[in-house]
Structures are given as structure tokens and as C-alpha cells.
Amino acid sequence: MSQHDKERYFKVKKGFSYLTPLSIGIAAVVAIPIIFTLFSAITVESELWKRLYDTRLKILLPNTIKLLISVGILTLLIGITTAWIVTRYDFKGKKIWEWALILPLAVPGYVLAYAYASIMAPGGIAQGIWSSIFGDVSKMPSLYSFWGVSLILSLVNYPYVYLLTRASLLNQNVKYHEVARTIGMPKWKRLWLIDIRMAYPAIIAGLALALMEVMADFGTVALLRYPTFTEAIYRQMTARFDPKGAAALAFVLVAITFILMNIERYFRGKRSFKQTKGSFKTHIPKKLNLKKTLIVNTLIFLILCFAFFIPVSMLVVMAIEGILKSGFDKRFVQFTLNTLFVSAVGATLASILAVPIAYIHARKKGVLNKGLYYVSSLGYSLPGPVIAVGILLTVATLFNWLYGSILLLFIAYVIRFMPISLQSQDSSISLVSKSMEDASRTLGAGAWKTFKSILFPLIRRGILAGWVVVFVDCMKELPATMMLRPLAFDTLAVRVWMDAAEALWEAAALPALLIVLAGLIPLIIIIKKMGAQNGIKIT
Amino acid sequence: MVLRLHKENLCIKETKASYVLLKDISKTFGSVTAIHELMLEIKKGEFFSLLGPSGCGKTTILRLIAGLERPDKGSISIGDRVVAGAQWVQPEKRRIGLVFQDYALFPHMTVFKNIAFGLTGCSKNELKQKVMELLDMVGLTEMANRYPHELSGGQQQRVALVRALAPSPDVMLLDEPFSNLDADLRAELRTETRRILKEKGTTAILVTHDQQEAFSLSDRIGVLNNGRLEQVGTPDEIYHRPLSRFVADFVGRADFVSGRIEEGSIISGIGVFLLTEPLDIKNNDVDIMIRPDDVDFVIDTEGNATIIEAQFLGPQIIYKLLLSTGNVIHSIKTSSRIFPLGSKVRVMVDPAHIVVFGKDNEAQAFLQTDLVHESLKTKRETILGQI
Numbered sequence: 001m002s003q004h005d006k007e008r009y010f011k012v013k014k015g016f017s018y019l020t021p022l023s024i025g026i027a028a029v030v031a032i033p034i035i036f037t038l039f040s041a042i043t044v045e046s047e048l049w050k051r052l053y054d055t056r057l058k059i060l061l062p063n064t065i066k067l068l069i070s071v072g073i074l075t076l077l078i079g080i081t082t083a084w085i086v087t088r089y090d091f092k093g094k095k096i097w098e099w100a101l102i103l104p105l106a107v108p109g110y111v112l113a114y115a116y117a118s119i120m121a122p123g124g125i126a127q128g129i130w131s132s133i134f135g136d137v138s139k140m141p142s143l144y145s146f147w148g149v150s151l152i153l154s155l156v157n158y159p160y161v162y163l164l165t166r167a168s169l170l171n172q173n174v175k176y177h178e179v180a181r182t183i184g185m186p187k188w189k190r191l192w193l194i195d196i197r198m199a200y201p202a203i204i205a206g207l208a209l210a211l212m213e214v215m216a217d218f219g220t221v222a223l224l225r226y227p228t229f230t231e232a233i234y235r236q237m238t239a240r241f242d243p244k245g246a247a248a249l250a251f252v253l254v255a256i257t258f259i260l261m262n263i264e265r266y267f268r269g270k271r272s273f274k275q276t277k278g279s280f281k282t283h284i285p286k287k288l289n290l291k292k293t294l295i296v297n298t299l300i301f302l303i304l305c306f307a308f309f310i311p312v313s314m315l316v317v318m319a320i321e322g323i324l325k326s327g328f329d330k331r332f333v334q335f336t337l338n339t340l341f342v343s344a345v346g347a348t349l350a351s352i353l354a355v356p357i358a359y360i361h362a363r364k365k366g367v368l369n370k371g372l373y374y375v376s377s378l379g380y381s382l383p384g385p386v387i388a389v390g391i392l393l394t395v396a397t398l399f400n401w402l403y404g405s406i407l408l409l410f411i412a413y414v415i416r417f418m419p420i421s422l423q424s425q426d427s428s429i430s431l432v433s434k435s436m437e438d439a440s441r442t443l444g445a446g447a448w449k450t451f452k453s454i455l456f457p458l459i460r461r462g463i464l465a466g467w468v469v470v471f472v473d474c475m476k477e478l479p480a481t482m483m484l485r486p487l488a489f490d491t492l493a494v495r496v497w498m499d500a501a502e503a504l505w506e507a508a509a510l511p512a513l514l515i516v517l518a519g520l521i522p523l524i525i526i527i528k529k530m531g532a533q534n535g536i537k538i539t
Numbered sequence: 540m541v542l543r544l545h546k547e548n549l550c551i552k553e554t555k556a557s558y559v560l561l562k563d564i565s566k567t568f569g570s571v572t573a574i575h576e577l578m579l580e581i582k583k584g585e586f587f588s589l590l591g592p593s594g595c596g597k598t599t600i601l602r603l604i605a606g607l608e609r610p611d612k613g614s615i616s617i618g619d620r621v622v623a624g625a626q627w628v629q630p631e632k633r634r635i636g637l638v639f640q641d642y643a644l645f646p647h648m649t650v651f652k653n654i655a656f657g658l659t660g661c662s663k664n665e666l667k668q669k670v671m672e673l674l675d676m677v678g679l680t681e682m683a684n685r686y687p688h689e690l691s692g693g694q695q696q697r698v699a700l701v702r703a704l705a706p707s708p709d710v711m712l713l714d715e716p717f718s719n720l721d722a723d724l725r726a727e728l729r730t731e732t733r734r735i736l737k738e739k740g741t742t743a744i745l746v747t748h749d750q751q752e753a754f755s756l757s758d759r760i761g762v763l764n765n766g767r768l769e770q771v772g773t774p775d776e777i778y779h780r781p782l783s784r785f786v787a788d789f790v791g792r793a794d795f796v797s798g799r800i801e802e803g804s805i806i807s808g809i810g811v812f813l814l815t816e817p818l819d820i821k822n823n824d825v826d827i828m829i830r831p832d833d834v835d836f837v838i839d840t841e842g843n844a845t846i847i848e849a850q851f852l853g854p855q856i857i858y859k860l861l862l863s864t865g866n867v868i869h870s871i872k873t874s875s876r877i878f879p880l881g882s883k884v885r886v887m888v889d890p891a892h893i894v895v896f897g898k899d900n901e902a903q904a905f906l907q908t909d910l911v912h913e914s915l916k917t918k919r920e921t922i923l924g925q926i
Contacts, residue, residue, distance in 0.1 A: 365568075365569070433641055433643060435639040435640075435641055435643035436643050436645060438602075438605070438607050438630075438637065438639070438643065439637065439639060439643040439644075439645075439702075440645075440656070441605075441606075441607065441629070441630040441631050442605050442606075442607075442630050442631070442633075442635055442636060442637040442703070442712075443631075443636075443656050443657030443702070443703070443705075443706060444631045444632075444657050444659060444706055445631055445656070445657075446629070446631050447629075453656075454645055457647045458646065458647060
């Protein structure tokens with residue numbers, strides 16, 4: 001048997017591809033902590049369930065549902081109105097507002113909450129204004145309330161509704177409107193029955209995304225002392241050292257999130273109703289007169305003032321004040337380096353591990369290949385505290401020696417954010433014709449060379465885009481980082497939260513500002529996509 | 540150079556008559572059977588076409604030969620080497636070239652780099668010379684530094700062809716390579732492709748759903764239907780001696796006229812045909828297949844057919860004729876003279892290409908050599924009365 005034959009024999013025996021077993025291994029990393037959480041929750045005795053219900057769930061469930069409803073209504077209101085204005089009307093300033101409206105996505109909820117907490121703090125700007133107008137400061141509405149939390153979370157999350165609704169409205173065929181006009185339908189009816197009804201799937205999908213963020217939010221509710229599941233899980237795990245109770249609460253949280261996720265999934269499948277093919281004409285935006293232009297500009301400006309300009313300016317002011325007052329905090333460099341390090345490792349791991357799973361999902365058929373992708377995508381709908389609980393339970397049972405290792409943080413980031421890499425890589429790979437790879441193989445290149453010199457260069461941008469988004473999400477991530485970081489290992493997000501919680505407003509400003517700046521990077525990718533929807537190329 | 544040594548190795552054994560051999564190949568995708576126990580033999584240096592409607596499995600056969608799919612059953616050999624079955628040879632080791640329907644040119648590489656991709660083990664100078672030689676063959680030397688998206692469809696197709704040719708493959712596989720081109724360019728590139736492949740003596744397998752393409756290019760054609768080979772033969776055989784109704788229908792227009800065997804003759808609405816030998820057939824009711832180019836007619840007020848439709852094609856007209864027996868047949872005539880609709884005509888059939896199909900057994904056909912046309916008017920009339 002010649003060397004060549006041996007090699008060939010070996011390959012036959014070993015099978016065609018290592019990708020599937022490799023992907024199973026990666027999916028297992030995601031699945032095991034989830035399974036551990038589920039298992040712990042299932043084995044919880046009914047007595048504990050009862051106690052949890054009396055002490056926790058009785059408060060948490062109505063709190064969460066109330067929050068979901070109020071944030072839902074507010075995000076729909078802001079998201080649909082703004083999307084409607086920028087797609088159906090033409091006015092001065094539209095070009096800027098169109099993309100500026102997504103700026104709040106760069107601000108994590110806890111940063112916005114912290115900024116407003118400082119603004120409305122005793123002796124702060126807000127109290128000054130209030131007392132000069134109304135006098136009695138004690139009557140000023142408090143941020144630390146249901147409405148405070150609702151407003152903050154709505155301002156942070158309305159862009160999801162805005163983005164998806166806008167895309168759907170842009171793609172609507174004007175023909176339906178023309179038909180409706182010819183049969184004499186009044187304007188408000190056309191708006192409701194055609195535009196909104198046809199954008200329905202997109203609106204619901206956007207709403208579900210926003211509400212999933214609300215479910216996953218930890219920083220805002222914890223900072224504003226509004227008890228919800230994430231905060232309760234965190235407390236159960238870190239303050240009471242009760243992993244069973246934490247797992248049980250996580251189980252309930254995940255159940256609610258899964259309902260939301262499946263609503264989104266269901267509507268994403270048919271994000272837009274099938275529109276007639278052939279002659280496709282989009283709406284020509286109606287030009288607004290001066291008065292209306294003024295009204296529309298003011299409205300959007302006010303929304304963005306509250307969601308972005310005021311809090312971010314406040315951060316800038318506080319950061320400068322802080323430096324002027326007590327000098328530059330040298331620890332800040334270390335926090336930044338820590339953050340960049342864990343985020344870079346997290347994003348790189350997520351990007352690399354996603355490749356085989358995204359590849360087999362895009363290229364191969366079969367339930368197993370699709371299932372691995374689904375399992376590996378679960379993490380995105382799991383709030384950070386849930387993932388942290390899962391990892392801690394797994395470590396406690398199987399890998400006790402790993403306790404306190406930074407590796408746990410990386411695993412959490414991979415579980416939570418690899419779905420982003422997966423999605424971006426999956427769509428990039430799907431865009432590359434399979435015949436490219438086939439051509440390379442028939443031209444004598446092996447599987448590895450084909451990946452290296454054909455597929456990789458063609459999907460590099462997709463991998464990179466995914467990397468950037470994951471990197472920034474890791475920077476912003478708060479609860480899992482808090483629960484899993486090694487002792488005294490502080491990141492920017494952790495500093496913002498801890499300083500804000502202790503009302504050290506100025507100390508938190510610089511880290512918060514840096515997080516917002518980093519958060520602006522992935523928005524460039526979204527804006528580019530928005531440009532493509534408009535038919536404008538931004539390069 | 541590794542490449543040439545390898546080539547010489549293979550060249551020693553090139554006396555074998557069958558070059559690509561598929562034995563009992565089956566392939567299913569999920570619950571769909573794409574290929575069913577297929578046997579196929581392709582000779583060295585031959586230009587072979589797999590012809591069939593879309594979804595018949597022809598591209599799957601190509602991908603099986605290339606090693607891009609694994610057969611569920613059966614074996615494939617190329618030359619004297621088994622590549623699937625007893626052992627598995629990776630596509631990159633099979634020495635085959637594949638031209639894709641979408642060309643699959645690498646968008647991030649120049650034309651030069653695309654062609655050079657498959658050329659390994661050459662020195663830089665050799666590489667440059669080889670690529671330029673190939674580009675010269677298709678008249679694209681000036682396009683070497685362009686990117687694929689800067690080329691026209693025809694140029695892309697040419698690059699795809701020479702890229703596949705570059706590593707001197709033993710077998711060239713062509714997957715509907717002309718389907719994305721407009722008609723004029725298609726004809727030109729077909730001729731060019733055949734010339735180049737014949738010059739190199741490369742065994743070629745073309746997949747197409749276009750019978751014209753298969754006829755004009757191939758030495759032999761295999762007609763596929765539902766994952767089974769219906770017939771393998773020369774273009775002439777496929778067209779004039781179809782072994783099944785499917786083949787008859789698929790390769791060009793075919794009309795079926797009902798007839799009846801009586802006393803050594805077949806009696807039909809288009810004439811009486813004397814059989815020189817008795818047919819091995821159970822039922823006496825048969826169908827006679829006839830193609831429009833073998834049907835002629837003259838105006839005759841006492842004729843046996845009426846013109847019911849005429850389709851103008853430029854140089855030719857296809858007439859649809861209703862026979863007095865109720866069957867419909869078509870006739871192609873030059874458009875130099877146009878016959879009005881409703882005219883009574885007398886149909887004359889050239890018996891050279893008539894095929895008889897039994898009613899009970901579709902696949903069985905009886906070839907025209909056994910038949911002699913009998914056009915005695917008196918006899919026909921008496922027999923027509925009996926039908």
C-alpha cells in the first residue's frame with residue numbers, strides 16, 4: 001500500500017467531514033449549562049417552589065408583566081411613529097434623523113439609568129429646574145419607580161421597532177394605496193388597514209426583540225431598584241448563595257423569554273406579507289410644508305434629546321468635572337485594558353467557534369445540522385444571569401477546579417453572543433454559491449485550501465461584522481460579567497454599575513462614556529444596511 | 540513537475556474502451572430518489588451528453604462523477620481507478636474538470652488567478668506561459684487582469700472553460716454551461732467548446748435539457764427521465780429511433796397516430812404499412828410515431844386530412860392536420876408557399892423514420908426498417924372504412 005493509498009484509505013474510514021462532530025462539541029458547551037439549569041429547576045421540591053412563590057414570584061411576575069406591557073406600548077408608539085414619519089414624508093433634516101434615531105442602541109440601559117439618576121439626584125439639575133418652576137421638590141416624580149424604569153427601557157429599546165417597521169414600510173408597494181384610493185377609502189383607514197396591517201409582522205418582530213431585551217435587562221432594574229427576575233436571580237445567587245432557588249427563578253424567566261422568542265421567530269419567517277411581483281413601485285414620500293417640517297423635527301429632536309443627547313452630554317460633563325476635581329483615575333486604564341481583553345477574547349472565540357456550525361447550517365441538509373444551529377443560538381435569548389447560573393451550576397458539579405477562572409467569563413460570552421456570529425456568518429456563507437467551493441475542489445484544492453483561499457476571503461466581511469458586534473456586546477455585558485469575573489477583576493461595565501449604585505456619579509462617567517462610544521461602532525453596520533434598503537450606497 | 544508525472548501514469552493505461560463507468564448507481568436525497576440503479580459507460584475521448592428535463596437527476600450524475608456527492612449504492616470508475624464504491628477518492632484527486640452553470644468564477648481573483656488556481660507545482664514562468672496559452676485559446680489574453688464581474692457572460696463562460704481545462708483533466712464535466720447565454724453566443728460557444736475539447740482529446744460529459752445542444756455537440760446522448768436512463772445512442776438514433784414514448788416526446792415534436800395490425804400490415808390514418816416480419820406484440824392496437832419533418836401533404840379536395848392550425852416560424856411553417864380518423868399530426872413545410880386553414884389535404888408520410896409503439900408496453904418500440912409503406916389508394920379506403 002503506497003503512502004497515497006494509505007491516506008485515501010484513512011480518509012474513507014474517517015468519513016467525509018470532521019465538521020459535524022466538531023459542531024456537536026461546540027453546541028454541547030452551549031447546551032450543558034442550560035441543561036444543568038433546567039435539571040436543577042426540575043428537581044426543586046414543591047416546598048421551595050411554594051416559598052419562592054410567596055417571597056419572590058408573587059412580586060416578580062406582576063412586576064415583569066407590567067413592565068412588558070408599558071415598555072411594549074411605549075416602544076410601539078415611538079417606534080412606529082418615527083418609522084412612519086421618515087418613510088412617508090420628505091422634509092429637511094430627514095436624512096440625518098433617519099439614522100440618528102437608532103443612536104439610543106449605543107447606550108446600554110444601565111448607562112441611561114445612571115445618567116438620569118445623576119441628573120435627578122438630590123441637588124442635581126432636574127431638581128433645580130423643578131424647584132424654580134413648581135417649587136416643592138418633594139413632589140417631583142421619582143426615577144426609582146415603575147414609570148422611571150418603563151421610560152428608560154423604552155427609550156433604549158424603541159429602535160428595534162423603529163428599524164424593522166421602517167424597513168417594512170419602505171418595501172411596501174404603493175399600488176395597494178392606489179387601489180384603496182380608487183375605491184374611496186379615507187386616509188386614516190388606508191393608514192390603518194394597509195400600511196400598519198402590512199407592516200404587522202415586522203412590527204411584532206421588532207416588539208418581541210425589544211421585549212426580550214427588557215426581559216434580559218439587569219442593570220437598569222437593579223440600579224433603579226425595581227425587582228424583576230434578572231435582579232432576583234442575581235441576588236439569589238450572590239447574596240443568598242442559593243443556586244437551587246436561582247435555577248428555579250431562571251427557569252421561569254427562560255419560559256417567558258421563550259414565548260417571546262418564538263413569537264419573533266414565527267413572525268420573522270414572514271416578516272412581510274407576500275407582495276405582488278412584477279411592477280413594483282415604492283411610496284414617494286410626501287413633501288412637508290414649513291410648519292409641519294418644524295413640528296416633525298421638534299418631535300424627533302425631543303425623543304433623541306431624552307434618549308441620547310441629554311444623557312450623553314451629561315456623561316461628558318461629569319467625566320470632565322471628575323477629572324478636574326480629583327484628577328485622572330489611573331485605575332481607569334486597567335479597567336479599559338481588562339474590558340478590551342475580555343471582549344476581544346470573547347468575540348474571537350465566538351467568531352471562530354461559530355464557523356463550523358454556520359457552515360454546516362448553510363451548506364448541509366439534515367435535522368442534526370439544523371438542530372445544532374438552533375441549539376447554539378439558544379444563548380441569545382437567555383438573559384446574562386441565567387447563563388451565569390447555568391455555568392456556575394455546571395462548574396460546581398463537574399469542574400470545581402475551574403471556579404473563579406476567567407475562562408468562565410469567556411464561556412458565558414460565547415454562549416450569549418455566538419448566535420450573533422452565527423447569524424452573520426450563516427448569511428454570508430449562504431450568499432456564496434456552493435459551486436465556488438465545488439469548483440475549487442474539482443480544480444484540485446483540498447477542503448482546507450478551499451476554505452482558506454475561496455470561502456474565507458468571500459465571507460471575511462461577514463465574520464468581521466459579527467466580530468465587531470460581539471466585541472461591543474461583550475463590552476456592554478453586565479450581569480454575567482459581575483457574577484463570573486475573577487476576584488477584583490473590574491471591567492468598564494462593572495465600574496459604571498458599582499459606582500452608580502453607590503452614587504459616585506463622576507467616577508462612573510468616563511467608563512460609561514467609553515461604553516457608549518464603543519456602542520456607536522456596530523451602528524455603522526446597521527446604518528450601512530439601512531442605506532442599502534434606501535438604494536443608497538454608503539461606503 | 541508532479542502534475543505531469545501523474546498524467547503520464549494515467550496515460551499508460553488509456554487503451555481501455557470505457558473511460559468513465561457507472562455501475563448500479565443509486566442516490567437518494569431524503570425521500571426523493573434522484574438516481575436509480577444507473578449503468579453508464581462513456582468511452583475515452585467521447586463527447587457524451589446527458590439529456591433530460593429538469594429534475595431528472597442529470598446534474599446529480601455529474602456531481603457523483605466529480606465526487607461532490609457520494610452514491611448510496613454502486614461504483615464509479617474513471618480510467619482504471621475506482622473513485623466511488625470500493626474506495627472513495629476526494630474530488631480534488633479525481634483529475635476531472637467541471638464547468639458550472641453559474642461558472643463559479645472566484646469573484647475575489649483576477650481571470651489570471653482563477654485559471655492559475657488549479658495549476659500547482661509549476662514554476663512562476665511556466666504558470667504564466669500556461670495561463671496565457673489557455674487565454675489565447677479563447678481569445679481573452681487582454682482580460683488576464685480583469686475581475687470576473689468585469690467580463691461579459693460569454694467571456695465568463697470561456698474563462699470557466701479554460702480554468703477547468705488548465706490542470707489537463709482526464710474528464711471534463713459541463714453542467715449546462717451555455718444556458719445563461721443568448722442564442723447567438725450560445726451557438727458560437729458550443730462550436731468553440733467542442734473544438735477545444737476534441738483537439739485536446741478530453742473525454743467530455745455535458746448535462747443539458749436542450750436537445751438542440753445535445754444533438755449538435757455529442758457523439759452519443761443518454762436520455763434521462765426520473766433518475767433512469769431511457770436510452771443511450773447517437774443523436775441520430777435518439778431522434779429517429781426512440782425506444783420509449785418519453786424519448787420520442789422529449790427530443791423534438793412527435794405525433795402518435797393510432798393503428799391496427801391486420802394480416803401483416805399496420806393500418807392507420809396516414810397509410811397502410813406492410814410488415815416484412817411479424818411483430819412480437821400481444822395486442823393488435825398500436826401507435827405509430829411520426830415526426831413533422833417526415834410528414835408532407837398536397838392540397839386534395841378528397842384528401843384524408845384538414846389543416847386546422849398553422850404556426851409561422853419564419854423560414855418554415857408548422858401545420859396542424861386533423862386526420863379523418865380523428866388523430867392530429869403536424870407537418871413542417873417551407874414558408875415559401877402558405878396553405879390556408881381549412882384546406883382539405885392528402886397526407887404523405889416518409890416511412891423511413893416511423894416507429895411503432897405497442898399500447899400495452901410503452902417502452903417497446905419497433906423500428907422502421909421492418910416496415911414498407913403501402914400507399915394504394917383503393918386499399919386504404921377499404922381499410923379506413925374498417926377502422
